Amino acid sequence: MKFDTTVVRAGITPDPTTGSIVPPIYETATFVLEEVGRDKGFDYTRASNPTRQVLESNLAHIEGGKYGVCYSSGMAAVSMCLQILNSGDHVVCSEDVYGGVTRYFNRVLAPQFGMSFTYVDTSDADMVRQAIRPETKMLWIETPTNPLLKVTDLEAMSRIAKENGLLYAVDSTFATPVYLRPLEWGADIVMHSTTKYLSGHNQIIGGAVVTNREDIADKLKFLQKTIGAVPSPFDCWLVLSGVKTLSLRMARHSENAQAVAEFLEAHPKVASVVYPGLKSHPKHEIAKAQMSGFSGMISFELTGGIPAGTALMNGVELCGLAESLGAVETMITHPATMTHAEVPVEERHARGLSDGLVRLSVGIEDVEDIIADLEQALAKA
Numbered sequence: 001m002k003f004d005t006t007v008v009r010a011g012i013t014p015d016p017t018t019g020s021i022v023p024p025i026y027e028t029a030t031f032v033l034e035e036v037g038r039d040k041g042f043d044y045t046r047a048s049n050p051t052r053q054v055l056e057s058n059l060a061h062i063e064g065g066k067y068g069v070c071y072s073s074g075m076a077a078v079s080m081c082l083q084i085l086n087s088g089d090h091v092v093c094s095e096d097v098y099g100g101v102t103r104y105f106n107r108v109l110a111p112q113f114g115m116s117f118t119y120v121d122t123s124d125a126d127m128v129r130q131a132i133r134p135e136t137k138m139l140w141i142e143t144p145t146n147p148l149l150k151v152t153d154l155e156a157m158s159r160i161a162k163e164n165g166l167l168y169a170v171d172s173t174f175a176t177p178v179y180l181r182p183l184e185w186g187a188d189i190v191m192h193s194t195t196k197y198l199s200g201h202n203q204i205i206g207g208a209v210v211t212n213r214e215d216i217a218d219k220l221k222f223l224q225k226t227i228g229a230v231p232s233p234f235d236c237w238l239v240l241s242g243v244k245t246l247s248l249r250m251a252r253h254s255e256n257a258q259a260v261a262e263f264l265e266a267h268p269k270v271a272s273v274v275y276p277g278l279k280s281h282p283k284h285e286i287a288k289a290q291m292s293g294f295s296g297m298i299s300f301e302l303t304g305g306i307p308a309g310t311a312l313m314n315g316v317e318l319c320g321l322a323e324s325l326g327a328v329e330t331m332i333t334h335p336a337t338m339t340h341a342e343v344p345v346e347e348r349h350a351r352g353l354s355d356g357l358v359r360l361s362v363g364i365e366d367v368e369d370i371i372a373d374l375e376q377a378l379a380k381a
């Protein structure tokens with residue numbers, strides 16, 4: 001099956017009872033057994049649910065993996081991946097990651113569970129090598145990163161992970177399997193916030209992990225039923241509906257983002273633009289080699305700094321000033337006060353996340369309307 005067919009069809013067969021072409025929403029907590037010790041494959045929805053099972057199979061296929069495991073949020077998915085490790089373990093992590101990830105690592109896992117984390121610019125393989133210690137057990141990579149859109153060479157990370165016997169995990173939320181399939185570049189684990197592009201319509205919060213390794217899948221499934229951070233059958237059904245148009249939506253997100261990035265780069269009030277599809281992106285060539293498209297996320301700064309950025313974000317009319325990303329509607333975000341507000345200011349500045357940075361999740365509206373909205377808001381900035 002070609003990729004664009006897998007998003008629509010993989011893992012989805014007509015419902016055996018009715019022939020329904022769309023998998024039914026099995027909105028049930030429990031399942032009646034045929035007799036003691038004999039069920040029909042399901043007993044309790046925290047452990048397993050038919051609608052969730054279809055989604056897990058579909059996501060595994062589109063990532064090119066064998067096993068999919070879905071959770072109630074992207075953060076729950078991150079948390080389950082980290083719970084494979086033990087206290088005392090050390091993780092080397094991309095320095096520019098979603099703020100919720102560093103909050104979880106630094107304020108829960110480090111102080112309460114004795115784990116330690118070193119944040120490095122993983123677009124620099126030498127820095128990653130230098131950060132590895134005897135107790136390092138995992139490489140946690142985000143690419144492209146939130147919000148600075150840094151791109152990491154996944155093949156280089158795979159070599160480092162293999163040489164050092166590390167678990168190699170990639171948060172691929174920004175790229176989506178349409179443009180990047182980390183398992184093909186040697187990752188053991190690929191993780192998504194399905195809240196974003198995979199569902200794509202700003203309707204649900206969800207997360208997923210895909211792996212080819214049975215030992216990891218067994219642990220993730222065990223944690224799923226033991227901790228119970230599971231998505232509702234209805235939410236799984238919404239993600240499944242969203243995934244069917246993933247290829248089409250991503251093509252439009254990407255095409256629109258390229259046009260918006262080029263518009264911003266040429267605008268006199270814009271000081272800098274970061275988009276992996278621009279030749280000016282420092283890792284454009286790596287992005288081009290490992291991704292088949294550049295997705296819909298852009299970050300930029302205005303020449304007028306924080307006041308101008310604030311005026312722009314308050315001045316947009318079509319774009320929504322909102323926390324999330326990866327949905328059909330264009331959304332604009334101020335990372336310093338929104339998504340990354342809990343990253344200490346010194347840390348934010350050290351990794352290049354300035355207070356004036358504006359993040360744009362380019363939607364699938366007509367690009368002329370998006371640009372016109374930014375143009376009128378820039379005039380006020």
Ligand SMILES: Cc1ncc(COP(=O)(O)O)c(C=O)c1O
Nearest residue numbers: 073074075098146173193195206
């Ligand atoms: C790259 C990335 N990973 C993980 C998450 C967490 O996902 P969720 O909000 O679904 O818990 C986010 C949320 O913005 C994200 O941007």
